[in-house]
Amino acid sequence: MTMLQGFQIALHALRLNPLRSFLTMLGIVIGVASIVTVFAIGSGAQLRLQEQIRSIGANVLMIMPGAVYQGGVRLKDGSKLTMTESDVQAILEQIPEIQAAAGSIAGTAQVIHEGKNWNTTINGTTTGHFMVRDWQLASGRYFSSAEEAAAGKVVILGSTVARELFAPGDDPIGAQIRIMKVPLEVVGVLDRKDPAQDDVAFVPLTTAKLRFLGSASNINRDSVAYIIAKVAADGQMAGARSEIESLLRQRHHVPAGQEDDFKVQDPAAAMEAQQGAIRTVALLLVAIASVSLLVGGISIMNVMIVSVTERTREIGIRRALGGRMRDIRLQFLCEALVLCLLGGAVGVLGGVTLSMTVARMAGWITSIDGEAIALALAFSIATGLIFGFYPAHKASKLSPIEALKTE
């Protein structure tokens, strides 16, 4: 008997009892569906994080304001802007591993173009910012040095802002928009990066300070809210970080033993740690889902044992007509396999549907990869083989004479 004939016989037998067959494979359906769903949501979350890491830029360090002491009282981190443009300059000049660096100040404001307006982040920075983040232009240009020096009335738009303010065929370059009543000329539109990153408008740092934030009390002319710096190579991250720390301690006159008034962060590393956590949780969920697969396998074994008992006479007849023990074993193994494979296929469909529904309703990104589907199907084949083997073996061991005597 061939494998194909085994499957034909199995399908014939299972079709005779569709409800029972369906109930038997329900455990596998649920198990596979949950594995596929968990994988889809887990790898969706990882993908999202990877995108964010990419959108920050490779090998980027971020320097934020830290603890500030005023008369012995420790103020909240970031309550005072402790970094300055000269810090940026010093980092660039004195630390060889740093390729580019830029200071920024940021706030939110309404941007207006003709009838349309949009609330977004206004980031005052220098062209170095785009270098640090490897952020290319979709059209136009970066700020000129004259505009950076003289608070030029220019703006570079993130792709979301460009889309919100301008009609599709409408070229934003050269257009006038207004932010806090200040008219600015759009000189560039940035490439798309990530929905969370693209909702932004950049102006020269000087423009931001002079025209928008100049009145804020905690701003002095030299201050920046944070600095981003690009390290030349991945292996130099730790070294560059400690050099920045000692340079800034020295420049800010932080006494030995006192907390720094700044923090150097590696956002990509932080996100990677988060990614690891997601993976752990996903694996845990997969393990839980596998229990359902196990239960499904046991239920298949149970039904198969009953089926072998019910069909003892059929087994006797097949043996008398020349079926070898291995033919009988193959027949029942095929039945278990068909149950598991059908269950697995229905489970994959269910899992895909479920994760797409979750993606739509919760707004999560889910990603269904062939690997997860292959894994789920491999699991169900393994389940069929493992739990189908015992009943099939039992069937093949029946004495044909005894089997023919049963009613």
Add this chain to the structure above:
Amino acid sequence: MTAPLPLISLRSVGRTYRTDGIAVAAVRNVSFDIDQGEILAVMGPSGSGKSTLMNMIGLLDLPSEGAIYLEGANVADLSEDRRSTLRARSIGFVFQSYNLLARHNAIENVALPLVYCGVGNKERLSRAEQSLEAVGMLHRAHHFPRQLSGGEQQRVAIARALIASPLIILADEPTGALDSRTGAEILALFAALNQTGQTIVMITHDPSIATRCRRTIRLHDGELVSDETQIPLIPKRSVAS
């Protein structure tokens, strides 16, 4: 021409069942030959070992004493798989209770032994049609066993036994569940098959059936008590026919 090898030879065959330490000798010291083309009736009271003997001839069971030779080969020397394959190709069983698979229609039932002979789907079905034709059941090919009368089921079962052109057909009380008229029809079918050269061994309780077979062996308490061949009233036709 040398004397042809008997199809099947039994030499001091015994079969002892052991249950809970009690030994039951179902068959004892039985020796006889079955030649190609014979039709043989096996008679004896209930429990005399007829079915036990038949199971051994049909390679479903092995003797515990003595030996059975199929075309000169001791069947005990064959592997279990080989004996199964021989059952598929060389032996056709017909049972008292028909033993058709209830969930398969007539033609699928008839084709079943060929699954185990490695014959492909298409050829299986065309040969099953021929076989059904031979027993006059082709018009019921797509009926299920429950839609057929006992006699019709037995015809289908005979078609199934015939499909692989076996060396021998073994029938264990094939008319036992049928009324006498239907039984006679089945018997006529066997007689006709034997006329074409088919070797048949048939267990029966019915002396009138036995008399229609040329040779009758009788068992009693597992022992062979008689082996009679009727002297034909009409001279025997040449073997070649």
